[in-house]
Amino acid sequence: MVTEVSIKKIREDAEELYRQGLFFCSEAIVASIRDNFKLDMPEEMIAMASGFPVGIGRSKCLCGAVAGGVIVIGYFFGRTKGGDPKVNRTLELANELQEEFRKNHRVLCCSVHTKGMDMGSGEHKNQCISFTGEVAETAAKIIVRELGIKNID
Structure with a gap:
């Protein structure tokens, strides 16, 4: 793992992965975090985000972007052994991420955000690209802060 990252690049990479049609929101966030933090994370972690x-x-x-953000928070801070109390900090960080999204967009519900939109159309796609970048950035800020990694922006 790296000692410094560009949060701006994490956002841009996640948005571009979605824009190019390579991944959807949650997958793009996991892929961007994986690549930019240079993690020894199996590609199957991206696949876990595909649903x-x-x-x-x-x-x-x-919202799938929020789910993707929670996945990467869990990767860094989640538990792998039952009864490990570090789950409590993970829940706090996941809550912080979703609260930030809710503060900016009122709700987490995809159907509210896409009401009246033609799915896959310009308006819908642009909104989802934006949400993907935003959540990738928020997750990266939390990870950087919690692990003391330098943001080079």
Whole structure:
């Protein structure tokens, strides 16, 4: 893992992965964090994020970008052994991430954000690209702060 990153580049990379159609929101966030932090994270972690786009399996519930942000927070700070109390800090950080999104957009619900939009159209795609970048940036800021990694921006 690196000792310094560009949060701006993390955001830009996540947005570009979505814009090019390589990944959807949650996948793009995991891929950008993985690549920019130079993590020894298996590619299967990106695959784990594949069910979250369009509000979890196209159900339009929880915004997939928020889910992607929570996935990467869990990667860095989550527990792997039952009973490990560090889960409490992970929950606090995940809550911080979703609260930031909620502060900016009122709700986490994909169906509210996309109401009246043609799915996959310019307006919908542009909004989701923006949400993807925003959440990648927020997650990166939390990770950088918590791990004492330098932001070079």
